[in-house]
Amino acid sequence: MYLKTILLFLLITLTGAKVPKEFSARVIGVVDGDTVKVLYQNKPIQIRLEHIDCPEKGQAYSTRAKQFVSNSIFGKTVKVVNKGKWHWKRLIAEIYYDKNQNLNKSLVKNGLAMHFIKYSKSKEYSKLEQKARINKVGVWSLSKVIAPWEYRKAKKNKTFIEK
Incomplete structure (x- = not known):
């Protein structure tokens, strides 16, 4: 069963599988604040939340962002709205839950994600x-705020290590 799930996942992600612009799926995993796994037609699909970027592991509020996502949608059936774009084997999309609440926007409202202006x-x-x-909500309550994309770049270049 486990091998079958992996093979289906690879088939979908490697082929850039076609999915409808809007579909319902059950959330089966939360990778981090801006990446989740859903099950659509018995096939796992990794979703990267559109318009936003959450703090990276090791940054302040990364755990809170992941927990917020998990508390909001894990195990639930959600509506996935996308434009058919894939990046790094992930479908770029907005997720709606609990009476049409937009998860992506909820993360930004709560200071658990930033608007990812490079892509939105x-x-x-x-x-x-x-x-x-x-x-001064969430990350904005901190005295020094480092955008996740800056953190990734600095970490790649080993410029600093955030505590």
């Missing part, structure tokens, strides 16, 4: 982040 020009996500910044 959404004014709505920019406004949500600005409000969280002003209210």
